[in-house]
Amino acid sequence: MNKSTQIVEAGLQKRYAKEKRFRLYGLISILISLAFLVILLADIIGKGYPAFQQTYVKLDVTIDGEVLGLTAESPEDKLYSASYSKVIRNALREKFPGVTDRKQKRALSNLVSKSAAYELRDMVVENPNLIGTSGSYWFLAKDDVDVFMKGNIDRNLPESDRRIKDYQLEWIDTLVAENRLEKRFNTVLFTEADSREPEQAGIRGALMGSLYTMLITMCLAFPIGVAAATYLEEFAPQNNKWVDLIEININNLAAVPSIVFGLLGLAVYINFFGVPRSTPLVGGLVLTLMTLPTIIIASRAAIKAVPPSMREAALGLGASKVQTVFQHVLPMAMPGILTGTIIGMAQALGETAPLLMIGMIAFVSDIPQSIIDPSTVMPVQIYLWSDSPERAFTERTSAAIIVLLAFLITMNLVAIMLRKRFEKRW
Amino acid sequence: MKKLPLFIAAGLVVSASAASARDYIEIVGSSTVYPFTTVVAETFGNKTKFKTPKIESTGTGGGAKLFCSGTGIDTPDITNASRRMKKSEFDTCQKNGVKDIIEVQVGFDGIAFANSKKAEQMTLTRKDIFLALAKTVPGKYEGELMLNPYKTWKDVNPELPDIKIEVLGPPPTSGTRDAFAELALEGGCKAFPAIAALKDTDKNLYKATCHEVREDGHFIEAGENDNLIVQKLEANPNALGVFGFSFLDQNSDKVHGSIIDGSELSFDSIADGDYPVSRPLYFYVKAAHIGKIPGIKEFLTEFVSEDSFGEDGYLLEKGLIPLSEEQRESFRAAATNMTPMSM
Numbered sequence: 001m002n003k004s005t006q007i008v009e010a011g012l013q014k015r016y017a018k019e020k021r022f023r024l025y026g027l028i029s030i031l032i033s034l035a036f037l038v039i040l041l042a043d044i045i046g047k048g049y050p051a052f053q054q055t056y057v058k059l060d061v062t063i064d065g066e067v068l069g070l071t072a073e074s075p076e077d078k079l080y081s082a083s084y085s086k087v088i089r090n091a092l093r094e095k096f097p098g099v100t101d102r103k104q105k106r107a108l109s110n111l112v113s114k115s116a117a118y119e120l121r122d123m124v125v126e127n128p129n130l131i132g133t134s135g136s137y138w139f140l141a142k143d144d145v146d147v148f149m150k151g152n153i154d155r156n157l158p159e160s161d162r163r164i165k166d167y168q169l170e171w172i173d174t175l176v177a178e179n180r181l182e183k184r185f186n187t188v189l190f191t192e193a194d195s196r197e198p199e200q201a202g203i204r205g206a207l208m209g210s211l212y213t214m215l216i217t218m219c220l221a222f223p224i225g226v227a228a229a230t231y232l233e234e235f236a237p238q239n240n241k242w243v244d245l246i247e248i249n250i251n252n253l254a255a256v257p258s259i260v261f262g263l264l265g266l267a268v269y270i271n272f273f274g275v276p277r278s279t280p281l282v283g284g285l286v287l288t289l290m291t292l293p294t295i296i297i298a299s300r301a302a303i304k305a306v307p308p309s310m311r312e313a314a315l316g317l318g319a320s321k322v323q324t325v326f327q328h329v330l331p332m333a334m335p336g337i338l339t340g341t342i343i344g345m346a347q348a349l350g351e352t353a354p355l356l357m358i359g360m361i362a363f364v365s366d367i368p369q370s371i372i373d374p375s376t377v378m379p380v381q382i383y384l385w386s387d388s389p390e391r392a393f394t395e396r397t398s399a400a401i402i403v404l405l406a407f408l409i410t411m412n413l414v415a416i417m418l419r420k421r422f423e424k425r426w
Numbered sequence: 427m428k429k430l431p432l433f434i435a436a437g438l439v440v441s442a443s444a445a446s447a448r449d450y451i452e453i454v455g456s457s458t459v460y461p462f463t464t465v466v467a468e469t470f471g472n473k474t475k476f477k478t479p480k481i482e483s484t485g486t487g488g489g490a491k492l493f494c495s496g497t498g499i500d501t502p503d504i505t506n507a508s509r510r511m512k513k514s515e516f517d518t519c520q521k522n523g524v525k526d527i528i529e530v531q532v533g534f535d536g537i538a539f540a541n542s543k544k545a546e547q548m549t550l551t552r553k554d555i556f557l558a559l560a561k562t563v564p565g566k567y568e569g570e571l572m573l574n575p576y577k578t579w580k581d582v583n584p585e586l587p588d589i590k591i592e593v594l595g596p597p598p599t600s601g602t603r604d605a606f607a608e609l610a611l612e613g614g615c616k617a618f619p620a621i622a623a624l625k626d627t628d629k630n631l632y633k634a635t636c637h638e639v640r641e642d643g644h645f646i647e648a649g650e651n652d653n654l655i656v657q658k659l660e661a662n663p664n665a666l667g668v669f670g671f672s673f674l675d676q677n678s679d680k681v682h683g684s685i686i687d688g689s690e691l692s693f694d695s696i697a698d699g700d701y702p703v704s705r706p707l708y709f710y711v712k713a714a715h716i717g718k719i720p721g722i723k724e725f726l727t728e729f730v731s732e733d734s735f736g737e738d739g740y741l742l743e744k745g746l747i748p749l750s751e752e753q754r755e756s757f758r759a760a761a762t763n764m765t766p767m768s769m
Contacts, residue, residue, distance in 0.1 A: 080475070106738065114740075118472050153679070161543065161679045196465045196744070274500065276448070278480055363464040363481040365471060366450075374450065374480040387651050389461065389676045389745065394653070 044405075048398030054186035054199060055141040055149045057112055057175065061091045062134035063124065072128045079125045085109070085117040088139075096171055107168055111175075113140035113199045140188065141181065143198040143392035145172060149181060152391070163391070189399060193367045194381060198392035201385070203400050205367045209280055209360075209375030210349060210407075216284025216371060217291055217348050222341055224288075225295030226330075229337075232296075233303040234325050254293035261290045262354030270358060278359035278374040286354050291344040298340020302333040335422040342415035346408050352379045378404045448499055451479035451721055455489025455506030457650070458535055458601050458670060459707045462741050463506055463729075469740070470728045476721035479504075486601050490710075494519035497714045503722055507708045508535065508601040516769045526713035526766035530726070530757050532735055534747040536671035536696040536704040537606055539593075540681040545663040546587070548579075548684040552702060555686075556614025557582045558591045559645050561638040564618050574640045594648040594655045595639075595668035602652075606668050609703045610686075612636040656681060671696065671704075672745025696747040704747070713764055723764075730758040 065071055067090060068082040089109050093099065099108050116139035124130050147153055148164050149172075159166050175181045193205025228250075236243045265286035269275040275282045306329050314324040330337075355361060361380050368375035376384070378400065385397040453463055460483040471478025484492065486507045493505035494515060511529070519527060539555070541548060557563050558576060565572035579586035596603040615636040616622045624632035639645050648655045652669040656677050659667045667681070674683050674691065683691030687702050695701040709729075716722045728734060735741050737748050749757070759765070 081473075102738070110743070114469075115472075157679055163676070163679065196461065196468055276500070277452075278482065359482050361482065363460070363467065363483075365464075365468050365478045386653060389652070389670075389672045391676055 044398045044401050047395055048400075048402045050150045050152075051189065051395040051399035052186050053150070053183045054188060055146040056138045056182050056184055057141045057145070058136055058138050058180040058182070059088070059091045059095070059112065059116075060134065060136050061087060061120065062094075063087060063120070063130050063132065064090070065131045068131065070124075070128075070131055072131050074128065076125060079128060080121065082121070082124075083117075084120045084124070085114070087120060088112055088116045096174075099167075104167055107165065108171070110142050111145055111168075111171060113142050114197060115140050115200045138182070140199045143390055144168075145181075146199055147392050148172065149183060150395075189396070193365050194363060194376070194384070195365055196363075196388075196390075198388075198390050198396060201393070201396060203378065203381055203403060205364055206376050206378045206381035206400075207403075208368050209283075209364075210377040212280035212368060212371045212375065213283040213287060213377055214345060214349060216281060217287045218341070218345060220284065220288040221291040221295055221344065225292050225341070225344075226299050226337060228292075229296045229299030229303060230325060230330065233300050234321070234329065250293050250296050254297060257353070258290055258351055259353040259357065261286050262357030264289065265354065266357045276372055276374075278362050278364070279372050280368065280375050281371045282358050283355055283360050283375075283377065284371070286358055287348040287351060290351065290354060291348050294344035294347065295337075295341050298343070299333070299337045302336025302340065303329060305336065306332045335419045338418045338422075339415045342411055342418075346411045349377075349408065349411070350379050350404070352377075352383060355380060378407070447718070449720055450477040451504065451719055451725055452502045453479050453481040453504040453506065453709075454484045454492050454502040455482075455504075455709070456486040456508040456601050456707070457483040458486075458508040458605075459506035459532060459709060461672060461744055462532060462707070462746050463504075463709065465741060465744055466729045466734055467725070469734070470721075470725050473728070474721070474724055476724065479721075479725060486604075490515040491518075493710065493712065494522055494524055496522050497524055497712065499715075499718065501712070503712050503715045503719055504725075505710050507710065508605065508705060510706070510708060511710060511767075511769075513769055524712055524714065526764075528711040528713055528726075528761060528764055529767035530709050530711070530730060530761050531749060531753065532707045532709060532729075532746065533741070533749055534696050534704050535605075535707055535745075536691055536701055536747065537602060537609065538669055538671055538674040538681075538691055539610075539666055539684040539686065539703075540659065540669070540674055540691075541666045541684070542659045542663040543680060543682055547682050548586070548666065550586075550684050551583075551687050552610055552614035553617045554579075554583050554586065554614070555610045556617070556636075559593060559639055560611055560615065560635070561640045562635055564620060571635060574642070574644075577644075589664050591644040592646065592662070592665040593644065593668060594646050594658055594665055596650060596652075597647045600650055602668065602670055605705045606703070607637040607639070609705060611639070613702055670745070671747070675745045693742075693747060707746075710767075711761075711764075713766055716764065726761045730754070730761045 064087065067086050068084070070079060070082055092108050092111060093105075096108060099105055119139060120137070141149070144153075144163050153162060153164050155162070155164075155169060164172070172181065188200060189202045191204055192200060192202030195201040232243065232247065265282060269282050269285050270277055275285065310328050310332065311324055314328045315321075319327065352361070355377065360376055361383070362374065362376060363384070364374050364376050366373070382397055382400045382404065385393045385400060451467075453467070460481060464481050467479040467481055470476065486509060489502070489505040489507065490511060493502050495501050511527075516527075519525075539548070539550065557574075558579065560574060562571040563574050563576070564570065576582050576591060578588050578590055580588040582591070595606060621632065621635055624635065648658060648667070652673040655667040655669050656673060659665055660680050666684070671691065674681060675693075685691075689695045689700040689702065691701055696704045711722065711726060731739075732754075733739050735746065735748060736754065737751075739748070742748060748754070760767075
């Protein structure tokens with residue numbers, strides 16, 4: 001055995017141990033990050049899944065024309081403005097007679113959501129012949145009842161410490177015994193916009209707002225970003241001071257805190273151009289600024305990765321520079337460009353800070369119909385709900401996070417699929 | 427490129443929208459009034475055929491700035507405030523042509539000093555709060571100020587328990603913090619004649635002494651989110667939290683409010699004015715926009731109806747403390763007659 005082999009053998013044990021240790025460290029760090037992810041997801045899903053259910057109450061309602069001051073022939077605006085909450089209140093009092101205390105009376109009408117009266121109104125406006133009839137209808141239960149039904153209020157606590165008092169417990173127990181309380185899938189969450197009453201609150205408004213905002217961001221950021229990247233990569237003079245300056249600035253912009261873009265948007269779009277505040281239009285414009293550097297950098301990298309032989313072959317066969325770029329380079333770079341775009345868009349989807357300055361952190365309870373209607377976006381909705389005092393908003397906050405996460409995962413999946421589908425190897 | 431028509435379309439939409447009028451009410455201002463205004467707005471939107479107003483929570487100061495920036499249609503119609511409009515704000519408004527402003531007081535809000543139900547309820551005075559949380563406190567000699575040396579509540583007042591002073595409160599950007607400084611700290615610091623005398627001689631020093639909160643870890647800024655403070659209190663029974671009454675009301679199974687100056691925090695004690703750390707809430711309406719933006723008048727009517735801010739109104743469920751009957755009457759009259767305020 002020669003000397004160097006001896007040295008190697010002496011150190012071999014140590015080197016193996018070192019390698020093992022290194023692998024172990026790697027495994028541990030992956031496990032730690034996985035553990036955090038699991039904790040996060042378990043917490044959000046654990047808190048959020050009850051929000052996908054909602055308690056409904058069945059009431060026997062007599063739509064009394066006398067109480068409403070209506071007949072089946074009343075004009076529509078009269079039908080619209082009558083006080084339907086009285087009808088609901090009467091139905092509840094009939095169900096639980098003998099409530100005289102003012103506080104208890106109020107508690108009694110609070111078994112049912114305020115939306116019951118509006119629902120009844122819409123039914124009567126639709127079909128005035130309902131006046132004078134009676135029937136059983138299911139209405140949304142008030143948030144406190146809902147929270148209780150989901151087991152988040154402990155009935156063994158002393159009465160003074162509970163949101164639901166003893167007399168309310170009694171009513172709820174009666175309703176449960178008569179099968180008049182039922183948990184169903186919470187469709188409201190997906191069909192309604194924001195509301196201050198948790199049982200009526202939904203994410204539709206924010207979802208539409210996010211959709212419009214993303215649409216504008218994509219329509220602006222994608223073409224501008226790709227055009228800028230193509231020019232810088234293919235047409236701009238090489239080793240030019242100005243091109244270098246632009247390049248440095250683009251890279252810098254990618255790292256600028258997003259709130260700065262919000263301030264810029266406020267000063268330029270709202271104050272100078274007069275774009276209406278709080279609309280997806282201005283939100284999309286601001287997020288475009290934020291997304292552009294990401295798209296430009298990703299697109300440049302993708303274009304750079306197309307082998308020069310492709311360009312040379314096209315040029316050699318007589319294609320012009322523009323033809324080469326549009327027919328050969330860009331299609332080959334497209335998977336990379338798309339991935340970069342989707343990652344940029346996903347980032348923009350989760351952004352709230354720049355929207356603060358342009359008034360998108362707002363209470364909007366109408367679903368936006370166009371890009372110039374006031375609206376919020378998903379992350380803002382989550383923020384607003386997490387800041388609300390009502391207990392039932394806690395679970396809705398987590399539910400909204402789940403929906404946003406699902407959205408993001410879908411976007412990232414699409415990015416991966418696009419890459420897999422169009423990826424070329426050479 | 428194929429996307430070119432979209433650019434042009436977007437450009438057209440911008441110019442078209444800038445020219446067309448807004449058909450919904452725009453409200454800005456205090457985050458404390460926000461939970462109440464939003465409920466009224468929603469009811470208004472449901473009851474009538476007008477669009478639901480859009481409400482931004484910008485803080486009282488930020489709201490006043492936007493509100494007073496002019497009478498153009500792109501400025502807000504209403505601003506919420508968790509204190510009365512300042513003279514300086516009113517002057518800015520006048521200067522920018524916002525001449526007629528209708529002032530409406532909504533009700534009161536109380537600030538809770540609460541701790542976990544697992545711990546005992548605290549009985550504090552405003553003086554205790556000042557001594558425990560101010561940056562500088564009176565020293566041994568008359569008129570001397572020293573950095574706050576107190577570590578436990580017992581150091582502050584021998585009758586209090588021997589636990590570390592640990593208070594979770596809102597950051598300086600919050601209106602609750604302003605009210606906390608003004609009502610609780612200043613209320614306590616006025617109890618020292620030497621400091622009270624400063625008000626006439628050295629106003630800046632007086633303000634600094636009475637409003638500055640200690641920064642040595644005994645007062646912890648817990649962010650704007652009051653729900654978070656409640657959660658942290660639950661986890662740490664020794665800590666005390668500062669937040670709005672509506673959060674206490676909603677979480678009465680988890681936390682209880684301290685007794686301050688002998689008055690327990692409750693709905694009635696705030697309404698009666700017994701509870702010392704409570705503040706009035708306002709909103710201000712731009713008279714110039716009435717008639718230009720549809721629904722402002724009807725919205726006002728809804729807000730000042732007995733159904734909403736009255737003794738049995740729906741705002742009470744959200745934690746608002748109502749005004750007295752005469753006050754309600756007078757503000758209702760001001761709102762329906764659209765009487766502008768003066769300062």
